[in-house]
Amino acid sequence: MPTTPDPTPAPLPPAPAEPVRAALIGRGAGGTVFHAPLLRALPEFQLLAVAGSAETPAVLADPTVELVVISTPTETHAALAAAALEAGKHVVIDKPMAVDVADADRLIALAAERGRLLTVFQNRRWDGDFLTVRRLLGEGAVGRPALFEACWDRFRPTIKPGWRERPAPGTGLLFDLGSHLLDQALVLFGVPEWIEADVAAQRPEAAVDDWFDLRLGYGPLRVRLSASTLVADPRPRFALHGSGGSFVKHGLDPQEERLRAGLDPRSPGFGNDPVAGTLTLADGRREAIATEPGCYLDFYRGVAAAIRAGAPPPVDPAGPRAGLRLIDLARRSAREGRRLPA
Known part of the structure; x- marks a missing residue:
């Protein structure tokens, strides 16, 4: 029929x-x-x-x-x-x-x-390891957070040619990597109550800062952000500790390395990080936590949506503006050797 x-x-x-x-x-x-x-x-x-x-x-x-x-x-x-x-x-x-x-x-x-x-x-808001930390915080995987540490270590004893290591406005490691680490802290926890900082040039030939250690206070929560050019055995990239356990992740998101190698960011698995993090619970049980896929393309998808469809910007400039204010305060804190209200 x-x-x-x-x-x-x-x-x-x-x-x-x-x-x-x-x-x-x-x-x-x-x-x-x-x-x-x-x-x-x-x-x-x-x-x-x-x-x-x-x-x-x-x-x-x-x-x-x-x-x-x-x-x-x-x-x-x-x-x-x-x-x-x-x-x-x-x-x-x-x-x-x-x-x-x-x-x-x-x-x-x-x-x-x-x-x-x-x-x-x-x-770096679209790094897979950061997305994993953000998800675990949202799920309460470590209970009430007490300490968050983000470290970005490199081993570069020799000064790298380029404008970032020459004295000029906006150069130095605090502006470079500090902009990323502070932005991630602002996304996770908002503006802190106070900041204290140590900023230094450790390599003999360094003309700008090449090391920093920032401490941010949020009530009982402490946040530590640090970067160095003289660490051959890097510290954990992220460590999140709380009343219910700890999450620790080593290694850097692989997207930058793959872009530098010329890989197409649309290729399968481009944002996948094979290095898992470890969740240690209050009773001592340990669990491997797969890293979320990272995707820098999502930033530009957000740009297109904002221009063509009126969506919010993928990064509201108020956030990076707050990061600049914290950089200013960090430099002042380092000069004066004291904690400053943020």
Whole structure:
């Protein structure tokens, strides 16, 4: 017996949004290793140009460019971002978004005035190990948290060539890795009540800080953030201790290493970290905790959604602005040798 055709055809899938037309300013490692591969991997974007700083006026004058991605030395971020916003472009800035809070405030106000997206590439929010810590905190896996430690250790006895290790506004390890560690602490716990810090240059040839140790207070909770260039046997990347147990994770998220090796960020397993963490419960039982897949592409998916669909920015610039304020306080705390209210 013949079947009756369904008089209501299945709805057609929504038409894909027009790709966001982007230009990248910065031909250094940040631009070529991170931003360009991520932008090229997503159909939500069309990367029109990768430009040096000298080519910025042409990029800003191009009416086809909707989004400007800034991956240049930190001291140039505020001026380039302001010029892009003034030109009517949406803006992604590498972290840190500026060298001080005043510049960050001006950028946030300008973006609001012009009705344009301003967001900051705090990509370490999409590290798999950080996503795992965030999930475990949400689940109460260690009970009431008492101590959180995040360490980022390297062994670089020799000064690495490049602007980050030369004296200038926005250089040094506290601005570089500290921006990531403070951002992660702010995401997990919010703004602390106080901060105390030790910041130093330990290598004989170092012209900027290459070690720091920050301590943040949240009521009874203590948070310790530290980074060094002279640790050959790295400390745990994350350690979370609480009334119900502890979680410890070693190793760094592999996405940066894979991007540097030229792997396509869309490739299967690109964000998978084979190193599990260990959850130790109050009764002594130990459990291996698989690391959540990391995905830096999700940052740019969020950028596209914000521009095309009016979604919230993937990183609200108020967060990185708070991080800059903590960096300022950390430097003051280190100079004065005392705890400061945050």
